[in-house]
Amino acid sequence: xxxxxxxxxxxxFLCNWCSYxxxxxxxxxxxxxxxxxxxxxxxxxxxxxxxxxMKAFESGADGVVILGCHPGxxxxxxxxxxxxxxxxxxxxxxAQLGVEDERVRxxxxxxxxxxxxxxxVNEMTEQVRRLGPFHQNRGKNVKA
Amino acid sequence: MEERRIGVYVCHCGSNIADTVDCAxxxxxxxxxxNVVVSRDYKYMCSEPGQNLIKDDIKQNKLNRVxxxxxxxxxxxxxxxxxxxxxxxxxxxxxxxxxREHCSWVHTDRAAATQKAKALVSAAVRxxxxxxxxxxxxxPVNPNVLVMGGGVAGIQAAIEVxxxxxxxxxxxxxxxxxxxxxxxxxxxxxxxxxxxxxxxxMTIAGQHPNIKLLSYSEVEDVSGYIGNFKVRxxxxxxxxxxxxxxGCGRCQEICPTKVxxxxxxxxGQRKAVYKPFPQAVPNKVVIDAVNxxxxxxxxxxxxxxxxxxxxxxxxxxxxxxxxxxxFDQKDEILEVDVGNIIVATGFQQFDxxxxxxxxxxxxxxxxxxxxxxxxxxxxGPTNGEILLASGxxxxxxxxxxxxxxxxxxxxxxCSRVCCMYSLKYSHLLRxxxxxxxxxxxxxxxxxxxSGYEEFYERLQEEGVNxxxxxxxxxxxxxxxxxxxxxLIVLVEDTLVRRxxxxxxxxxxxxxxxxxxADTEKMARTFGLSRKADGFFLEKHPKLDPVATVTDGxxxxxxxxxxxxxxxxVAQASAAAARAxxxxxxGKVEIEAATATIDEEHCAGCKVCIELCPFKAISxxxxxKVSRVNEAVCKGCxxxxxxxxxxxxxxxxxxxxxxxxxxxxxxx
Numbered sequence: 001x002x003x004x005x006x007x008x009x010x011x012x013f014l015c016n017w018c019s020y021x022x023x024x025x026x027x028x029x030x031x032x033x034x035x036x037x038x039x040x041x042x043x044x045x046x047x048x049x050x051x052x053x054m055k056a057f058e059s060g061a062d063g064v065v066i067l068g069c070h071p072g073x074x075x076x077x078x079x080x081x082x083x084x085x086x087x088x089x090x091x092x093x094x095a096q097l098g099v100e101d102e103r104v105r106x107x108x109x110x111x112x113x114x115x116x117x118x119x120x121v122n123e124m125t126e127q128v129r130r131l132g133p134f135h136q137n138r139g140k141n142v143k144a
Numbered sequence: 145m146e147e148r149r150i151g152v153y154v155c156h157c158g159s160n161i162a163d164t165v166d167c168a169x170x171x172x173x174x175x176x177x178x179n180v181v182v183s184r185d186y187k188y189m190c191s192e193p194g195q196n197l198i199k200d201d202i203k204q205n206k207l208n209r210v211x212x213x214x215x216x217x218x219x220x221x222x223x224x225x226x227x228x229x230x231x232x233x234x235x236x237x238x239x240x241x242x243x244r245e246h247c248s249w250v251h252t253d254r255a256a257a258t259q260k261a262k263a264l265v266s267a268a269v270r271x272x273x274x275x276x277x278x279x280x281x282x283x284p285v286n287p288n289v290l291v292m293g294g295g296v297a298g299i300q301a302a303i304e305v306x307x308x309x310x311x312x313x314x315x316x317x318x319x320x321x322x323x324x325x326x327x328x329x330x331x332x333x334x335x336x337x338x339x340x341x342x343x344x345x346m347t348i349a350g351q352h353p354n355i356k357l358l359s360y361s362e363v364e365d366v367s368g369y370i371g372n373f374k375v376r377x378x379x380x381x382x383x384x385x386x387x388x389x390x391g392c393g394r395c396q397e398i399c400p401t402k403v404x405x406x407x408x409x410x411x412g413q414r415k416a417v418y419k420p421f422p423q424a425v426p427n428k429v430v431i432d433a434v435n436x437x438x439x440x441x442x443x444x445x446x447x448x449x450x451x452x453x454x455x456x457x458x459x460x461x462x463x464x465x466x467x468x469x470x471f472d473q474k475d476e477i478l479e480v481d482v483g484n485i486i487v488a489t490g491f492q493q494f495d496x497x498x499x500x501x502x503x504x505x506x507x508x509x510x511x512x513x514x515x516x517x518x519x520x521x522x523x524g525p526t527n528g529e530i531l532l533a534s535g536x537x538x539x540x541x542x543x544x545x546x547x548x549x550x551x552x553x554x555x556x557x558c559s560r561v562c563c564m565y566s567l568k569y570s571h572l573l574r575x576x577x578x579x580x581x582x583x584x585x586x587x588x589x590x591x592x593x594s595g596y597e598e599f600y601e602r603l604q605e606e607g608v609n610x611x612x613x614x615x616x617x618x619x620x621x622x623x624x625x626x627x628x629x630x631l632i633v634l635v636e637d638t639l640v641r642r643x644x645x646x647x648x649x650x651x652x653x654x655x656x657x658x659x660x661a662d663t664e665k666m667a668r669t670f671g672l673s674r675k676a677d678g679f680f681l682e683k684h685p686k687l688d689p690v691a692t693v694t695d696g697x698x699x700x701x702x703x704x705x706x707x708x709x710x711x712x713v714a715q716a717s718a719a720a721a722r723a724x725x726x727x728x729x730g731k732v733e734i735e736a737a738t739a740t741i742d743e744e745h746c747a748g749c750k751v752c753i754e755l756c757p758f759k760a761i762s763x764x765x766x767x768k769v770s771r772v773n774e775a776v777c778k779g780c781x782x783x784x785x786x787x788x789x790x791x792x793x794x795x796x797x798x799x800x801x802x803x804x805x806x807x808x809x810x811x
Binding site: 007009011017018020021023024026027028030031032033035038039040041042043044046047048049051052055056059060061072073075076077078079082086110111112113118 | 803
């Protein structure tokens, strides 16, 4: 058994207006957090197609976070509600493809929540680390 | 397809990036990425030599795509896009990797940070490969401006814009403009009378040919975008014909209904038909529908009172002589077009009754700062005489700083103005009651501003007792004869390390300035974000404290955070200048990254039409396809993600571009 800790690769889809700005704020405030989440910026969380998430897992991701504006705060009025509606279906499909529930997370992070962004990154990193690498363990942890 | 020649530039940002990320190693790594022709690292990419590096490489190495790995694109994307343009390249052939905010500033392990920076650069390189040339669109700017809020901030901004010859809609929720400043007695540190300096400005705003003053009105909805907003305003029924009302005040003399006056902070009374204060602008009365006997009776089908209208004939008292009273008036909805919006909605005073041990609300003579302003004000309920509820003059007064501010239980932030206005109260007390003892209970004295520290020194000479310590409790339980019938302030004087009991007659609570209760609603109406403290979020805390995340919407005054009058006025003028800059240019460039539908692939299912939050998509009945109006599209990409035929392309956020980026971050 190897003793080195597993460093998961996590793709973060962040909306430009709230979450990306929140992540920037974490930087400006010099919060320290795990380096495992790599950010892909989209204008709105509503742009995140289910295929993006699947692409991420196919390309070697161990986890995915989708971050958008809090309900009611969307820069585009209601794009995040579209994300919210699409999300359960996405989770269902992912389960069928052997992606454990805990590998994908949807959260709301506002432009002022740098702390929250850092906390989500750390939590998610720990959560995915416990599950182990996706490609090695694919399907083993799925209850469905 | 044209051969891709990509240039990669890794910025050190002085030591900001280079301290945590091995920039040279990242640049070396990028050399081996597909299609990369040039890869360099440099101290400051945003500097002129840094930009010239890119420009020269575009010319000499025939680059046609550029990646800069530096700070957040929210910071310098426009800078580098301009550099590309200067070198004759389409500005959208550019991509930024955020290795500062998202990497060097937030990680400590150099190896891990460098690894992440490489991944981010690899993503940007793979993404930029697929970038397409886009043309930025220009739209005309409507020269009209909406100013929301008629306090000193809104008044200042409105006058500045109006003086330039442009039309301003000044919307105020209350029956009169003036805001909090109209309530104040004096202003620190110069001790000008607040009314004397504000009312002339109010009059100018009220009479300015270019200001359309909409008092007693609310903004219900804002749609559109920079340069072209549509605003729906509700003008609430005043039950007064404004054209006929002369503001003579006869109606308020004879109205039989008395209620607590909001303007007097509950210390005085007003009638159901009233003018909030004598210098109100517009100089018109308003009928308060909640308390008016006639309007209340009408709701139950009765026709009662109407004294303001008819007078009291058997006592030969006449009612309104101009026939201005109109009980049938309804709310009016107005739609106006504006190019810029200045939000100046102000603040709300912290309600100290939640700090039960301070006794506000159940112990007499414990008052808030605003209440003291009214007590001390010559036009206030006591005509400027500082009196207790009993009508006697106080012999000792304590002023408590930081009530609700710098307190983890309420608001962590410093409200910035309380130290200074507390000093002002001390001065007013010493001036009007020379024999009274005045105590100031402070945590720290914060007197930063022109003439502020000098004012503090002056007050020390005026004989005010400064005690460093936050009061623990205010009680009326006397423990000694001299405490009888007094309010006793319990405090630990932290300078002499002693607990003290201060028997006083009046306590003034210098309450925090907090975000207004309707801040959330306002944020949604105007497309604003809020900070952790609840105030509106500015675009950049240092370099752009006036603009917001929504282009064309500016924030000024205390809705952005607590500030004093000089700062508020300066910010208001700054916002006016920003709006005028756009107006004088006449047009504004807007993002070219919109959605577009490939008619060949569109099945005409109309899913996108239902989803679009901006009604930017319409259906072409003859061709049986949907079409995007790119002038209205804001490029959120919701339709792109939802199109079942994959017929909609989100420009600059295409599937190809995002998919390549995903591959890139996972190397």
